[in-house]
Amino acid sequence: DAKTTQPTSMDCAEGRAANLPCNHSTISGNEYVYWYRQIHSQGPQYIIHGLKNNETNEMASLIITEDRKSSTLILPHATLRDTAVYYCIVIPYNQGGKLIFGQGTELSVKP
Amino acid sequence: EPEVTQTPSHQVTQMGQEVILRCVPISNHLYFYWYRQILGQKVEFLVSFYNNEISEKSEIFDDQFSVERPDGSNFTLKIRSTKLEDSAMYFCASRVGGTSGLEQYFGPGTRLTVT
Numbered sequence: 001d002a003k004t005t006q007p008t009s010m011d012c013a014e015g016r017a018a019n020l021p022c023n024h025s026t027i028s029g030n031e032y033v034y035w036y037r038q039i040h041s042q043g044p045q046y047i048i049h050g051l052k053n054n055e056t057n058e059m060a061s062l063i064i065t066e067d068r069k070s071s072t073l074i075l076p077h078a079t080l081r082d083t084a085v086y087y088c089i090v091i092p093y094n095q096g097g098k099l100i101f102g103q104g105t106e107l108s109v110k111p
Numbered sequence: 112e113p114e115v116t117q118t119p120s121h122q123v124t125q126m127g128q129e130v131i132l133r134c135v136p137i138s139n140h141l142y143f144y145w146y147r148q149i150l151g152q153k154v155e156f157l158v159s160f161y162n163n164e165i166s167e168k169s170e171i172f173d174d175q176f177s178v179e180r181p182d183g184s185n186f187t188l189k190i191r192s193t194k195l196e197d198s199a200m201y202f203c204a205s206r207v208g209g210t211s212g213l214e215q216y217f218g219p220g221t222r223l224t225v226t
């Protein structure tokens with residue numbers, strides 16, 4: 001499975017966009033990029049996923065570079081409730097779908 | 112909106128005792144998972160379950176662990192003889208299935224404390 005690299009922590013001002021990067025330089029053609037987050041002690045929460053096109057839903061946008069070696073999760077107007085650990089995970093589409101969590105990025109949204 | 116539920120929210124047990132953690136996955140989902148998170152550490156995959164059998168398990172999921180879907184709704188994790196190091200949050204997750212349904216939906220977790 002492709003390995004991902006994320007910054008350990010980031011700060012963001014409330015109301016501003018939070019841009020969370022992820023490197024996945026060894027991603028292969030059959031692997032999706034998934035983003036989850038975990039708010040303190042709660043179960044992880046699915047945010048968004050993509051294969052090669054940019055994606056947007058009610059929670060966030062996902063920008064994937066053309067070579068697919070990196071991606072950025074964008075929370076357009078971060079709120080205090082977005083403070084969480086964000087995980088970028090690469091998953092082969094033709095396997096059982098188990099999630100391998102790394103350390104993630106701890107995002108602190110500050111007033 | 113449908114959600115995964117887990118009971119109990121907190122379980123305290125003595126070392127050597129058996130515990131059963133219960134989960135009710137989202138009703139039309141076909142794939143089921145257990146993960147655990149030791150305090151301050153990463154979320155770790157334990158086991159995946161599909162079509163009434165284990166499809167994959169991690170090294171953590173040894174003979175002390177078992178999973179079962181006893182009826183059409185519940186999905187359980189049993190630890191036969193608990194150890195102190197089994198103290199952790201245990202999360203159940205489910206997904207609908209198919210190549211476009213890889214997103215998993217997690218329950219709120221059961222905090223297991225082994226004394």
